[in-house]
Amino acid sequence: xxxxxxxxxxxxxxxxxxxxxxxxxxxxxxxxxxxxxxxxxxxxxxxxxxxxxxxxxxxxxxxxxxxxxxxxxxxxxxxxxxxxxxxxxxxxxxxxxxxxxxxxxxxxxxxxxxxxxxxxxxxxxxxxxxxxxxxxxxxxxxxxxxxxxxxxxxxxxxxxxxxxxxxxxxxxxxxxxxxxxxxxxxxxxxxxxxxxxxxxxxxxxxxxxxxxxxxxxxxxxxxxxxxxxxxxxxxxxxxxxxxxxxxxxxxxxxxxxxxxxxxxxxxxxxxxxxxxxxxxxxxxxxxxxxxxxxxxxxxxxxxxxxxxxxxxxxxxxxxxxxxxxxxxxxxxxxxxxxxxxxxxxxxxxxxxxxxxxxxxxxxxxxxxxxxxxxxxxxxxxxxxxxxxxxxxxxxxxxxxxxxxxxxxxxxxxxxxxxxxxxxxxxxxxxxxxxxxxx
Amino acid sequence: xxxxxxxxxxxxxxxxxxxxxxxxxxxxxxxxxxxxxxxxxxxxxxxxxxxxxxxxxxxxxxxxxxxxxxxxxxxxxxxxxxxxxxxxxxxxxxxxxxxxxxxxxxxxxxxxxxxxxxxxxxxxxxxxxxxxxxxxxxxxxxxxxxxxxxxxxxxxxxxxxxxxxxxxxxxxxxxxxxxxxxxxxxxxxxxxxxxxxxxxxxxxxxxxxxxxxxxxxxxxxxxxxxxxxxxxxxxxxxxxxxxxxxxxxxxxxxxxxxxxxxxxxxxxxxxxxxxxxxxxxxxxxxxxxxxxxxxxxxxxxxxxxxxxxxxxxxxxxxxxxxxxxxxxxxxxxxxxxxxxxxxxxxxxxxxxxxxxxxxxxxxxxxxxxxxxxxxxxxxxxxxxxxxxxxxxxxxxxxxxxxxxxxxxxxxxxxxxxxxxxxxxxxxxxxxxxxxxxxxxx
Numbered sequence: 001x002x003x004x005x006x007x008x009x010x011x012x013x014x015x016x017x018x019x020x021x022x023x024x025x026x027x028x029x030x031x032x033x034x035x036x037x038x039x040x041x042x043x044x045x046x047x048x049x050x051x052x053x054x055x056x057x058x059x060x061x062x063x064x065x066x067x068x069x070x071x072x073x074x075x076x077x078x079x080x081x082x083x084x085x086x087x088x089x090x091x092x093x094x095x096x097x098x099x100x101x102x103x104x105x106x107x108x109x110x111x112x113x114x115x116x117x118x119x120x121x122x123x124x125x126x127x128x129x130x131x132x133x134x135x136x137x138x139x140x141x142x143x144x145x146x147x148x149x150x151x152x153x154x155x156x157x158x159x160x161x162x163x164x165x166x167x168x169x170x171x172x173x174x175x176x177x178x179x180x181x182x183x184x185x186x187x188x189x190x191x192x193x194x195x196x197x198x199x200x201x202x203x204x205x206x207x208x209x210x211x212x213x214x215x216x217x218x219x220x221x222x223x224x225x226x227x228x229x230x231x232x233x234x235x236x237x238x239x240x241x242x243x244x245x246x247x248x249x250x251x252x253x254x255x256x257x258x259x260x261x262x263x264x265x266x267x268x269x270x271x272x273x274x275x276x277x278x279x280x281x282x283x284x285x286x287x288x289x290x291x292x293x294x295x296x297x298x299x300x301x302x303x304x305x306x307x308x309x310x311x312x313x314x315x316x317x318x319x320x321x322x323x324x325x326x327x328x329x330x331x332x333x334x335x336x337x338x339x340x341x342x343x344x345x346x347x348x349x350x351x352x353x354x355x356x357x358x359x360x361x362x363x364x365x366x367x368x369x370x371x372x373x374x375x376x377x378x379x380x381x382x383x384x385x386x387x388x389x390x391x392x393x394x395x396x397x398x399x400x401x402x403x404x405x406x407x408x409x410x411x412x413x414x415x416x417x418x419x420x421x422x423x424x425x426x427x428x429x430x431x432x433x434x435x436x437x438x
Numbered sequence: 439x440x441x442x443x444x445x446x447x448x449x450x451x452x453x454x455x456x457x458x459x460x461x462x463x464x465x466x467x468x469x470x471x472x473x474x475x476x477x478x479x480x481x482x483x484x485x486x487x488x489x490x491x492x493x494x495x496x497x498x499x500x501x502x503x504x505x506x507x508x509x510x511x512x513x514x515x516x517x518x519x520x521x522x523x524x525x526x527x528x529x530x531x532x533x534x535x536x537x538x539x540x541x542x543x544x545x546x547x548x549x550x551x552x553x554x555x556x557x558x559x560x561x562x563x564x565x566x567x568x569x570x571x572x573x574x575x576x577x578x579x580x581x582x583x584x585x586x587x588x589x590x591x592x593x594x595x596x597x598x599x600x601x602x603x604x605x606x607x608x609x610x611x612x613x614x615x616x617x618x619x620x621x622x623x624x625x626x627x628x629x630x631x632x633x634x635x636x637x638x639x640x641x642x643x644x645x646x647x648x649x650x651x652x653x654x655x656x657x658x659x660x661x662x663x664x665x666x667x668x669x670x671x672x673x674x675x676x677x678x679x680x681x682x683x684x685x686x687x688x689x690x691x692x693x694x695x696x697x698x699x700x701x702x703x704x705x706x707x708x709x710x711x712x713x714x715x716x717x718x719x720x721x722x723x724x725x726x727x728x729x730x731x732x733x734x735x736x737x738x739x740x741x742x743x744x745x746x747x748x749x750x751x752x753x754x755x756x757x758x759x760x761x762x763x764x765x766x767x768x769x770x771x772x773x774x775x776x777x778x779x780x781x782x783x784x785x786x787x788x789x790x791x792x793x794x795x796x797x798x799x800x801x802x803x804x805x806x807x808x809x810x811x812x813x814x815x816x817x818x819x820x821x822x823x824x825x826x827x828x829x830x831x832x833x834x835x836x837x838x839x840x841x842x843x844x845x846x847x848x849x850x851x852x853x854x855x856x857x858x859x860x861x862x863x864x865x866x867x868x869x870x871x872x873x874x875x876x877x878x879x
Binding site: 041042043044045046070073109110113114118120123125126128129130132133136140141143144145146147148151152154155156157158159160162163164165166168169170172173175176177178179180181182183184185186187189193197200203204206221225226228229230231288289290292293294295296297304305308312424425426427428430 | 661
């Protein structure tokens with residue numbers, strides 16, 4: 001069992017710069033920045049008023065006809081996950097009950113599993129407030145009146161829109177995937193951790209195909225409020241949204257919220273070869289650790305937990321620091337956080353760090369919460385398969401001179417080995433290594 | 439060859455108490471932890487009772503040097519920390535864990551956390567204040583500027599952070615100084631069973647040597663109860679809370695919402711032996727599947743649940759004759775209990791009628807994400823004491839529920855192997871199997 005190898009055969013992504021892997025990656029190469037003034041709600045009362053938003057999704061065009069009724073139960077986070085899964089499975093050329101509802105399927109449902117990372121989904125405040133308006137007594141909200149009348153204004157299935165496992169569940173139902181099923185909920189590291197866990201399922205022989213990734217929208221008042229309260233968001237670039245998100249730049253002043261979804265199809269190598277699948281890359285190492293932090297927000301200055309995750313992933317992949325050509329870090333553009341991440345990279349890569357291309361994606365798409373690491377994984381996979389590394393953008397003056405950061409121009413690069421690293425408030429860290437199939 | 443995994447520590451926080459032996463005794467006595475809801479004014483809600491954890495001095499149990507930093511912990515984080523400290527002490531593990539191996543205890547990067555933990559409690563009063571204040575009834579719209587003004591005035595960073603489902607695990611890794619993976623999954627009512635299964639896999643495959651696993655949850659807040667009441671999933675037997683949780687009974691009318699935490703230390707067998715830990719049981723099987731049916735209902739034939747049970751049996755290398763007791767998911771909803779009975783019959787055929795099956799949810803209520811962990815702890819104790827806890831409030835079994843549910847009274851039984859099942863909303867199913875530590879341990 002130990003020599004079961006895992007390859008990536010499909011990638012689906014929705015980000016502020018594109019829907020689908022081609023559009024997303026081409027925009028990345030073109031230097032498109034998807035950050036703009038928030039359209040989803042009036043952001044005037046917030047210290048940060050910009051975000052990376054994904055264009056509206058028409059769910060009835062994405063799910064099979066028989067499942068359209070269930071789209072009413074899909075909050076934005078669920079929509080992003082369902083759409084990303086659809087893209088990924090089609091990209092992999094797999095016929096499932098969802099991608100080929102009227103034709104034959106070519107997966108074994110019991111050997112195909114799902115693991116989607118999710119965030120803390122906030123309910124639709126308009127829907128909730130409209131119901132709460134029926135529970136006002138003497139000008140104030142009354143729990144008694146809410147219990148007796150107000151709550152009845154909510155649709156009976158209200159709760160199901162916001163359970164974090166529903167991202168996975170809808171995907172299992174649409175595509176009839178009955179294998180191992182999990183829902184990772186570790187804030188911003190959810191998506192990458194879900195991919196790592198899914199990789200383990202295949203290595204251990206529990207499944208032959210896994211659909212894994214993450215999705216979240218932080219572009220709603222509650223998520224923005226939360227990010228503002230923990231003092232992570234930038235506030236000084238509201239009038240220059242394209243310049244606002246500045247990972248690893250000396251003029252960075254905080255993260256910019258975003259939304260997105262990214263899902264990969266992982267497949268056992270022989271299984272992928274048998275069906276002649278296009279193989280983007282091999283997943284070769286996964287490491288996870290923990291960053292101690294007193295307030296659970298500020299990472300420890302040396303980024304020790306981040307470094308351990310990177311080292312463990314390299315160790316499992318049998319790779320030395322000098323072999324890694326591309327690192328896609330979390331790069332949230334909060335100065336002290338980026339500094340900790342640079343310190344972690346120095347520990348993990350030592351003197352080789354100066355030769356590792358660094359690509360931070362958040363300058364273009366913002367911080368997409370649970371989707372972060374999954375979007376970064378898809379981006380790294382595409383960079384490897386296309387042999388091009390998009391520029392960083394908004395990083396003319398890196399916090400550390402020896403970082404190999406291309407600011408404005410994409411470059412050609414033959415990448416054999418790359419890594420994606422992610423961490424979250426709370427302290428959890430993860431890193432994955434991918435290699436080109438030879 | 440995968441490694442063997444054993445349980446060396448357990449802790450719990452439940453509506454029947456916060457001490458494992460005491461809770462166990464009360465379960466064997468058939469006591470109920472359910473009573474009127476007092477955490478908020480539920481007086482006009484369809485369901486006005488729940489299984490609440492009694493007040494206790496959470497800080498008293500904490501090492502002094504972290505008390506200040508851990509004081510703001512939310513309800514579910516507190517439960518998790520309390521349960522974890524009990525388990526940690528029983529497992530005779532030091533606080534903190536050192537970066538290097540000492541006295542047989544593995545180094546910090548070989549010890550992780552894997553929890554099935556739920557979201558923390560919503561800062562309900564302040565949250566609703568902002569919502570009401572900003573609602574413009576005439577336009578059916580929100581004035582987001584007003585909302586932001588109230589929200590920034592009323593809500594706090596810490597209260598919001600405490601709601602993140604990764605926080606219970608964060609506290610544990612921080613408290614014990616663990617550098618191994620710190621995982622959290624939230625597969626609804628199956629979450630902590632899933633966490634225990636996944637944690638077991640981590641050790642089996644050599645990723646780590648020790649994991650603190652289990653889960654914690656409290657949905658006893660206005661929005662939690664609203665959500666379940668709207669789904670009509672909760673019992674509304676307001677005139678008799680202690681008899682409201684009636685798994686497998688003809689008159690069952692929904693589950694009873696409870697809160698709490700269960701913590702379990704699992705460990706690689708040789709590691710436990712080398713450091714002289716007391717071995718309580720061995721984890722031998724795990725199965726995880728999806729119904730892939732509907733988000734609202736379980737599959738009519740229990741397709742996914744049946745597959746999860748079979749997967750766990752195969753994983754453990756067992757035949758149907760080997761299972762001596764099944765700790766059921768047994769929520770007390772019409773749907774779950776009849777489908778779960780069907781699942782057991784699907785797998786065990788005629789032997790299903792000879793296996794005792796019981797649901798401690800009849801006494802504890804449903805701890806949602808924490809349920810599986812607390813239930814697995816009762817399985818370990820059942821193995822130790824060779825006694826099966828009862829399903830209480832079972833006076834008239836439903837015709838779909840025709841197995842041996844150990845009605846109303848605990849029963850002595852010879853047991854070597856026990857199975858625990860959990861099925862989550864949305865169709866995620868998990869089964870874990872444990873067995874008695876062999877004598878040569």
